[in-house]
Amino acid sequence: MTERRTALACLIPLLLIGAVFFYGFLLWTGWLSLTRSGLMPSNDFVGLRQYERLLLDPRWQAALWNLLRFGLGFVLLPLVLGLGLALLLDQKLRGEGLLRWIWLHPMALSMVVTGSAWRWLMDPEQGIAEGVRALGWTSFRWDWLAQEDMAVYALVVAAVWQITGFVMAIFLAGLRGIDDSMLQAARLDGARGFTLLRRVILPQLGPSLASALLVLLPAAIKTFDLVVVLTEGGPGQASELPAFYMFQMAFERSRLGLGAASAMVLVMMVLSIALPYAIVRSRKAAA
Template identity: 55%
Template sequence: MSVSRKKGIDYWLPKLVVSPTLVIALVFFYGFVLWTTFISFTNSSFLPSYDFVGFDQYVRLFMNPRWLNAMWNLVVFGVLFIGICMVVGLVMAILLDQNIRAEGAIRTIYLYPMALSFIVTGTVWKWLLNPTVGIEKFVISLGWDSFIFDWIIDPDMAIYTVVIAGVWQASGFVMAIFLAGLRGIDTSIIKAAQLDGANLFAVYTRIIIPSMRPVFFSAFIMLAHIAIKSFDLVIALTGGGPGNSTDVPAIFMYQFSFQRGQLGIGAASAVIMLMTVLAILVPYLYSELRTPKNG
């Protein structure tokens, strides 16, 4: 085999191996994103239609009370889910960073929920929060007859049960991210601060945590992405109920697109969800990929 032919094989073989994955990604991800965006500007109902109606579907979407309710639920769930996961994950990471005994076992216990799917998590917590068989019944059986914990059937409190289940699953993952960030801090800086008389609390609050800003941003991006796509957890836990009290945009999009025959509105809601993700992701990518200016 000639040298030039060998170089040609070495050049083209990796591209041939990667090309099927590239084609699949282009067609089944970016292609369908473009198709969904186009459908959102048409009067599609049960089947796709190619009659262009401009922004009519978006106007109808934002005049729909159920969509506004779903967006509000997403705000409530997202703020609480992200905030509590960040706090709990940070606290757990700081505790494990103290080189405690059985750290490996404790870390495994914290991380175990993330190995489960959100369907499993939702199903388990649906049983635990059921007033007739779960936590409420157990506490009453211990003699506390006046105990009531019926959030899952209370329209005003049901969204918070989704927060509980989500935090239980995702906080261990956040802990792992923060722990990796803590272990990457230069120990000489910490020792220097301790020699200057700084206590452990001051070291963490004034030196370590501020230096972990990129880690916090990465954790925020991942949690926000999970929150926006919160479909399987809500479906398994509450089904969007009672009524529409735990409805979220992902459920709205699925039901209007595939159950109610309003494909145009469903596509418009999917585009809004995509724009929400991009609004979070693009600033992160910009901050990570921008090259520092010289001089």
């Protein structure tokens, strides 16, 4: 009993501090989004006017379009590549531990480090482009960072490079959890190759897919540091994502109310992904 009270005495202050810094500041941000806050917070209530301005802002609309393009690449490519790598490692390859470490290593890096590395690699006058030209392909150029229609895909390349190993690990855990007797029975029934994959293996990876999506979708919505380091939202606003828009409105353009409104929209986007998953899991646990 004494140990339990000691544990509670240690945990309760931490829980209270976490609640204040998370829920407290979340509520405060929600209140600011309903006010006329500019450079400094204000209590001048304006209702949903900041949300109206946000939805009508062409820059916000462009950021959402960039998020759609970035999100599709950031979600679909790691799922496909991660599944392929997991299937490859599941063949009990020699040196599997080394390969797993190589593919997981980028996940240990921060987005700031990833962005800095890829900014050099994608530099039109250095990095990969210079290396290819040195091999004799003198006309080769990789100038996505300078092209308005390609800059967002430079973000996709860097983000996919970092996250794919993590998705591979999720799928590999799912593959290793499939009952061998089920696979043997399917093979005895004549299932081979793609048929075995489509009819037996993939249906068993539903939980792994859900876990991967639960990580990838919110991560795409919240992507900020990679934009700051790799493209700075440019050229122009060609690679600006909603989180970068929120930061600039709140802290660089002295439009705190508008920035708070965009932050609340991002919170609602993340909750629209996390809450349905939590509800389904709770219902399954109660069943």
